[in-house]
Amino acid sequence: MEPLPPFATHRVENQPPEFAPRDLWADDIALREAVAREGDGDFVDALATYGALAGDEVYRLSFDAHRDRPRLRTHDRFGQRIDLVEFHPHYHRIMQAAIEHGVAGLSWAQPRPGAHIARAALSYLHHQVEPGSSCPLTMTHAAVPVLRHAPALVEWAHKAAAPYYDPRDVTITHKQGITLGMGMTEKQGGSDVRANATRATPLAAEGEYLLVGHKWFFSAPMSDGFLVLAQAPAGLTCFLLPRWRPDDSKNALRLMRLKDKLGDWSNASSEVEFADAWAYRIGEEGRGIATIIEMVMLTRLDCMLGSSAQMRMALAQAIHHARHRRTFGKALIEHALMRNVLADLAIEAEAALALSMRVARAVDRSLQEPQEAALARIATAIGKYWICKRTPAFVNEAQECLGGAGYVEESILPRLYRQAPLNSIWEGSGNIQCLDVLRALGREPETGAALLMELEAARGLDAWFDVSLTDIEIVLLGQEPLQEIEARRWVERLALLLQASVLLRAGSPIAEVFCRSRLGDEHGQAFGTLPATIPFDAILARLLPETV
Structure with missing residues (x-):
């Protein structure tokens, strides 16, 4: 190492390398497994292409798109009303990349089995790096089936699904x-x-x-x-x-x-x-409400996907930092307590993704299979409530892994933290979701039947799961009336059981630990409170490939 000149006071060392570029598709074992499990593999090439683009160009451009916020111009310099919003050019490039690769329209542009699952994965990849633009992308996607109710608006529906972005203010x-x-x-x-x-x-x-x-x-x-x-x-x-x-x-x-x-x-x-x-x-x-309800279901699914994506990016940033940062004589990730935190976050993130992609499959099959339609109807409210509710605390825990660096705008963590509460509010707050679950169970008995069938499919695969399922069956079978005052408690339990059911049936390596920690009594109130007997090495090995 070259000696420092006499006026220099320090070397820059013990700092992690830049996070990007990363291949968000190749890096994410849980996502690739979920797509293979829920879909048919027809869209893997498209997902791989966008995963590489999102983790490189879109990630880099997103920082300027956030720093230079949109500006409203109500009038031009001559005093004429124009009602325009100006964006940073990088925002438009991000929108172009997303729309051209199907984030907004793949489900409708290529309407074959698995299209909704692939489009959900695209949305998940995109939201990790630029969640702000996910708002118009989600609404454009969700509006298409509503527009199709009006034959006079066929051009609108067709162009909303098309892979072209044009920001001009013209007809x-x-x-x-x-x-x-x-x-x-x-x-x-x-x-x-x-x-x-x-x-x-x-x-x-x-x-x-x-x-x-x-x-x-x-x-x-x-x-x-x-x-x-x-x-x-x-x-x-x-x-x-x-x-x-x-x-x-x-x-x-x-x-x-x-x-x-x-x-x-x-x-x-x-x-x-x-x-x-x-x-x-x-x-x-x-x-009006009956007409637009299909859009609401799709936007709620995207809230689940978006919150899952924020978890994934926050976790990836945390583990990247922990691998390269040394404290007290060894890498941060080698410290037992940090390993517990990272493993616990990994379990939460993978469970959130697993449920989101299972709901995407229900949406994909809803037109052909009434049971899947009923499951999609109620599971979007359950999943939106729980996954979106967990995200702010999750992102904050990931920030702690970086210490003060995670609180500085040059990292992506502050952006994710500001973004984290949004999905729990958008398209109905937590209470609205819980009331919707009560309404569905009370007025649409097919939703409770679909839920019960989904959960029963995992019976016998885990003892903690079986005990929890027995408790919830009483409610789903209508043997015990569900009171509004207790709605949040029951919806939380349903969400955890749904996540466990997906993981158990998939044979996920985190399924048993998820059930022990989330359904059993082997977990505290905070992240990082897993029991010492879980396979930490196996869980952490799934998180993020090491780079040179």
């Missing part, structure tokens, strides 16, 4: 591909969308309306069109509201301000007013 007739946002929430209603006050007045032409009102959260305001709910003469109704009217004039939606959010900095969320904005009805008047 969709000039674009090969489009993006979609949505506006449900109003100041006075929040999750209670039936309290929405936006009014929709029908025009002479069939399906056409003018909307007057406001939206408290109007997501991805530079999208080409938005699914919104408004009160028509017959009640709450679903509409497509485009940025441009069919006559090529600017639609009368007025962006009031952008939300100053805790996280999700690369993406814009706004407040908006409709001043006789033109919209087209989707579905029947008064059936």
Whole structure:
């Protein structure tokens, strides 16, 4: 080692190398196993391609997309209303990469068995490195089946599924591909969308309306069109509201301000007013919630996938650091207590991914198999509640593995930590999810039957699982009424049992430890409280390949 010059005070040493570039597909054993288990392998090449791109170019570009936040320009320099949101160029490149590789549209562009599973894996890969753009990608994906309910909107559905990104503020007739946002929430209603006050007045032409009102959260305001709910003469109704009217004039939606959010900095969320904005009805008047419910299920699945992805990236960063950082004479990962923390996080992350991908398979098969449709209906609410609830504490624990470095913006951990609470709020907070589970079990008995069949398939594979399943059967069979006051406790138990069932039937090497620690009594309240007898080496060996 060269001697230091007399004015130098230190060498830079005992620091990990840069995390990227990494191949997020090749690095992730649990993801590859889940795709093989739930899908048919037809899309592996596409996943491998995007995993390499996401872990390199998209990862690098994401830092600028977050640092340079979107800016609202309501008027141009001449005083004309333009309602534009400006983004960093890297944000547009990230969106282009994601859409061209199918993150938004693969399920619909290549509609064959396994497409929803592959698209879920693409979303998981993308969200690890740039979660902000996942918002418009998710909404564009989820809006397609809703748009298909209106034959007049076939061009919208087709272009939303197309692998083309075009950020220009022009009518969709000039674009090969489009993006979609949505506006449900109003100041006075929040999750209670039936309290929405936006009014929709029908025009002479069939399906056409003018909307007057406001939206408290109007997501991805530079999208080409938005699914919104408004009160028509017959009640709450679903509409497509485009940025441009069919006559090529600017639609009368007025962006009031952008939300100053805790996280999700690369993406814009706004407040908006409709001043006789033109919209087209989707579905029947008064059936707005029933029309849009398919979109809600798909967005909830993406909340599960997104939170699982945040866990994965936080864990990958932690183990990368622990392998290269030396403390008290040895690598950080060689310390027993750190090994316990990392192994515990690994179990949580893999269980979250396993359940998310199982639900993706249920969605994939829902049109052909009623039982899978019923499972998808209720498991999205269960999984969204639990996985999204676990993520903030998980990411914080990963930050601790890096110490102060994990609290500094030059790492990705602060971004993940700010992002972590979002999915537990978006598309219905935890209480809304639990109430939805109660509603499904009470009004749609097929959902409880599907849940029970899914769980029974793992009976006999683990003693802790069997004991917990016996306790929950009473509720699923309707022998004991489920009280609202206890809903969170029961939904948590259902989530853990669903995760255990997937892992046990897959023969996962973490299944037995998951059951011992999550269903048994061998775990504390914090991460890193696993018993000393678990196979730490085997668990840690699955996490992340070592690089030179």
